[in-house]
Structure formats: C-alpha cells, structure tokens
Amino acid sequence: MNNILRLIRPNQWLKNVFVFIPMFFGGSLLDPGDIRASLLTFFAFSFIASSVYCFNDINDVEADRRHPVKCKRPLASGAISIGKAWALMAIMLALSVGVTALLDSPDHMLKVGGILLFYYVMNICYCTKLKQYAIVDVCIIAFGFVLRVLAGSFATDIIPSKWLVLMTFLLTLFLSLAKRRDDVIRMNETGEPPRKNTIRYNLTFINQAITVTASVTLVCYIMYTVSPEVTQRLGSDMLYLTSVFVLLGLLRYMQITVVDKKSGDPTKTMLQDRFTQLVVIAWALTFLALIYIK
Missing domain, CATH: 1.20.120 (Four Helix Bundle (Hemerythrin (Met), subunit A))
Structure with missing residues (x-):
C-alpha cells in the first residue's frame, strides 16, 4: 500500500486547493452548495492528477533509474510493476470522472469535465514531449494551476x-x-x-x-x-x-x-x-x- 501511495502521490493533492480560490476570494466560504461543489472539484482534480503521476513515472522509468533521487520511486525501484501502474492510472482516471458526475448540474459537469480533459491531455503531452523545452515546461505547470482556479469557478459560478x-x-x-x-x-x-x-x-x-x-x-x-x-x-x-x-x-x-x-x-x-x-x-x-x- 505504501508503494501505491508513493505512486499516486496524495501528498501532492495540496496543489489542488487552488480550486477553492474562487469560493475563498468570492466571499462564499459559508455557502453549503459552493463548499460541496468545490470539494467535489478538488477530489476530481486530485484523482486525475494522480493518473498523470502514474503516466509520468511509466514514461520516465528508465531515466528515473539513473537519477540519484528518483531511482527510489516505486516503478524505478521495481517495487511496483509497469502493468500495475497502468491499472492504477486507469482507476484514478475513472474516479475523477465518477466524482465529476456528482456535480449538481449538467452544465457544471460539462464545464468542469472539459477543464479536466484539457488538463489531462496537456499533461500527457507535457510528460511525453513538452517538458523537454525550457520555459515552455514551467509555463505549462503554471497554466495547470490556472485551470484549477477556472474549474473551481465553473463549479461554483463565481467569476474570478x-x-x-x-x-x-x-x-x-x-x-x-x-x-x-x-x-x-x-x-x-x-x-x-x-x-x-x-x-x-x-x-x-x-x-x-x-x-x-x-x-x-x-x-x-x-x-x-x-x-x-x-x-x-x-x-x-x-x-x-x-x-x-x-x-x-x-x-x-x-x-x-x-x-x-x-x-x-x-x-x-x-x-x-x-x-x-x-x-x-x-x-x-x-x-x-x-x-x-x-
């Protein structure tokens, strides 16, 4: 279980608190509907981010084995097989879709789902190729956080x-x-x-x-x-x-x-x-x- 947690990186879910920014700065922290929508969006983003982490480690497994620190990652060290990593990637993606489906309206589901899909495709491209380009790599990471804010905005109808x-x-x-x-x-x-x-x-x-x-x-x-x-x-x-x-x-x-x-x-x-x-x-x-x- 410890190796699975290291692969999906729940400690990195802290980054997804950015989905709460529209609610926080919009002055609706006491609104139950906005709280529920933001929490669902937080977990949807967390699960899809974990799916990306799995793909990243699968894609970088050989390079990680040569890295002084990353060689200790579950895939690079052999603690988890490539096949199990693909399965975890699919499970995390399915969980993200499932949580998004719990949003209270089809409009919110469609908008937040669109943001998640764009984030997912962008990060798959980042993992496979775009991270090799200086400046482009850090801009994509930063834009990913903008997408988190926009997802929180669409989920709560609060325009940032x-x-x-x-x-x-x-x-x-x-x-x-x-x-x-x-x-x-x-x-x-x-x-x-x-x-x-x-x-x-x-x-x-x-x-x-x-x-x-x-x-x-x-x-x-x-x-x-x-x-x-x-x-x-x-x-x-x-x-x-x-x-x-x-x-x-x-x-x-x-x-x-x-x-x-x-x-x-x-x-x-x-x-x-x-x-x-x-x-x-x-x-x-x-x-x-x-x-x-x-």
Whole structure:
C-alpha cells in the first residue's frame, strides 16, 4: 500500500486547493452548495492528477533509474510493476470522472469535465514531449494551476477577477522557476542535468526570472486588492493590508531558494517550513476577517 501511495502521490493533492480560490476570494466560504461543489472539484482534480503521476513515472522509468533521487520511486525501484501502474492510472482516471458526475448540474459537469480533459491531455503531452523545452515546461505547470482556479469557478459560478487569474499564473510560475533552480544547482554539482532541458537554464537566468516573477506577482496582488470591482463585491477597501503577508511569503521562499537552496519541492516546503505556514495562516485570517467581520 505504501508503494501505491508513493505512486499516486496524495501528498501532492495540496496543489489542488487552488480550486477553492474562487469560493475563498468570492466571499462564499459559508455557502453549503459552493463548499460541496468545490470539494467535489478538488477530489476530481486530485484523482486525475494522480493518473498523470502514474503516466509520468511509466514514461520516465528508465531515466528515473539513473537519477540519484528518483531511482527510489516505486516503478524505478521495481517495487511496483509497469502493468500495475497502468491499472492504477486507469482507476484514478475513472474516479475523477465518477466524482465529476456528482456535480449538481449538467452544465457544471460539462464545464468542469472539459477543464479536466484539457488538463489531462496537456499533461500527457507535457510528460511525453513538452517538458523537454525550457520555459515552455514551467509555463505549462503554471497554466495547470490556472485551470484549477477556472474549474473551481465553473463549479461554483463565481467569476474570478482577472488580477486573480494572472496572480495564480505568476505565483506558480515563480514556484516552478525556483524548483528549476534546484535542478541547475544539482547539475552544477554533479555535471549531469537532472532533466534534458536543464542545460537551457543557468543560475543567472533563473535568479533574474525569479526576481521578475516575484515582483510582478506582488504588483498583481496589490492591483487585485485595490480593484474597484473587488472592493465593492467584498465590501472592504482595506484588503491591501494583506499585501504585507504576500510580500513576506515571497521573500521567505526566495530565502529558501537562494540561501538555503531547498526549493526542489514547493509542497514539501509548505508542509514543513513553519515561517511560511505562519505567514499563510496570518494572511488567510486577516483576509477572512476583512471580508466576513463587518
């Protein structure tokens, strides 16, 4: 069972909390219908992402066997057979379809299902070919998170602000570039690129790209908090105060990336770094207080 869990990576389901963004920023956290729709979308995305993880490990099994860390993955180590991995891939896909079918209307099922299908096809293409191209690879990863936000939006009929969509793309692009920096450091230390496209990155480029995306992400967030449509809809003109926590979070992650050189797994960082957790909690509580406590 442990090897199966390692293959489908439920710890990575944390990424799918992005489907809750429309509900959170839309001020409908107390709406039972939106809660149910967002939860179903979360699990639908989680299962389809696990299906992609299975395909990725099947496709990369030979390369993973030569990798100093990935060689311990269930398929690369031989703990799980290729046949069982294909079966798990199909089961996860079926579960995703089944959960999507539980949404409360055919319109929601069709829209969310369309997003999931597009995400699935895009990631199969990513696993087989597109991840070999520098810049394209990180943009596809970031766009995957935009699709999560759109799925949450379609499931709840909450239209997200354009600034929110842009911020989602930029923030996850920032995290993806930080992860690629970890690959560049490993390549510089060992002389072997962890990925085929790592040779198209270097520390100078990565550092500049991280700085640019972090800066534009902060600007997008500030623009979101002062946007007239947002302040009127949420009934607060003090949302800009939460920008302090966004800045602290970005600076902390840059510190982890550049100083500690531990940006290889954003999910692991979120689960283990206490400073980051405190900043996120403080941001969320402040945002909620401004929206719900009048």
